[in-house]
Amino acid sequence: MRVRPASPDEVRAVQTRVLRPDGPLPGDRPHPASWRHLAAEVDGHVVGAVSVGPAPWRRPDLAPLPRPQWQLRSMAVLAEYRGGVGARLLAAAVATAREAGAGGLWATARTAALGLYRRGGWRAVGEQWDKAGIGPHRYVVLSLWADHRARERPEARA
Ligand SMILES: CC(C)(COP(=O)(O)OP(=O)(O)OC[C@H]1O[C@@H](n2cnc3c(N)ncnc32)[C@H](O)[C@@H]1OP(=O)(O)O)[C@@H](O)C(=O)NCCC(=O)NCCS
Secondary structure (H helix, E strand, O other): HHHHHHEEHHHHHHHHHOOOOOOOOOOOOOOOOOOOOEEEOOOOOEEEEEEEEEEEOOOOOOOOOOOOOEEEEEEEEHHOOOOOOOHHHHHHHHHHHHHHOEEEEEEEHHHHHHHHHHHHEEEEEEEEEEOOOOOEEEEEEEEEEHHHHHOOOOOHOO
């Protein structure tokens, strides 16, 4: 299994099949053109995907998040390939955002997936809330600010 950058067309099928098996929901929007996509690939087939890109943090009242703020969306792995693939995609998405200069990342996480984000160092903030048609969610955030500081002041790495 390898994780690699991918086009929107390459990730769409897996994201739709896993996240919207019953079709689109009201309020769904396509990923903006500037967003980056990552595919987990096995034997030339895309079995998992995630998307990240710039988007202002929706709930600054819950927690501060360094700018520029990026959002992670549409984390999906085909059921028969689950087990470690999600963590690899998450790490690659965080690395992509960090390398592009993001200061902080946020996402709306299904509560079933919170363990995945927490193990990656993300923090759940605010109360649980229901996303219509999907179920319970929480906001999760990851600050990359310490990385920025270390880059600006190399002595801070010590
Ligand atoms: C979430 C998902 C991408 C994880 O893929 P994976 O390869 O199993 O990931 P990992 O093995 O690295 O991590 C396992 C973690 O995934 C989460 N997870 C496991 N099964 C899940 C499921 N059916 N739905 C949502 N999250 C799940 C849990 O947090 C689990 O950790 P835990 O067992 O400690 O609770 C995958 O389960 C999936 O596509 N689920 C359906 C879609 C979804 O919920 N996407 C996340 C939206 S925020």
